[in-house]
Amino acid sequence: MNRVKIVWLPESKGGRKTIPPAGKYYAVSRFKEDKEWPNNAWSVVFEIDECEIKNNEICSLGAVRFLMDTAPESRLESQNKFEIYEGPQKVAYVYLIHN
DSSP states (O other), rough: OOEEEEEEOOGTTTOOOSSOOSSEEEEEOOTOEEEEETTTTTTTEEEEEEEEETEEEEEEEEEEEEEESSOOOOHHHHHHEEEEETEEEEEEEEEEEOO
């Protein structure tokens, strides 16, 4: 799993009413190279550890992996960020933490 910081969009900008609690959270990813999105979109699984509020940003810290073993795993290593959606609604930006 790759370490991440999830920055949640406020409800006023189409985000969730409440953020997910610690534990597993499933969403659909969108990377910059996804030209035919949502066709061929990949589901991701988060293990959320904690939530923090800094500078009016609501963030979660945790780890992410693709739901399917056949997903393009290299995207999690080569990208710095991607978006996550619940249905057609973008709910957050995900920043990958590379060590």
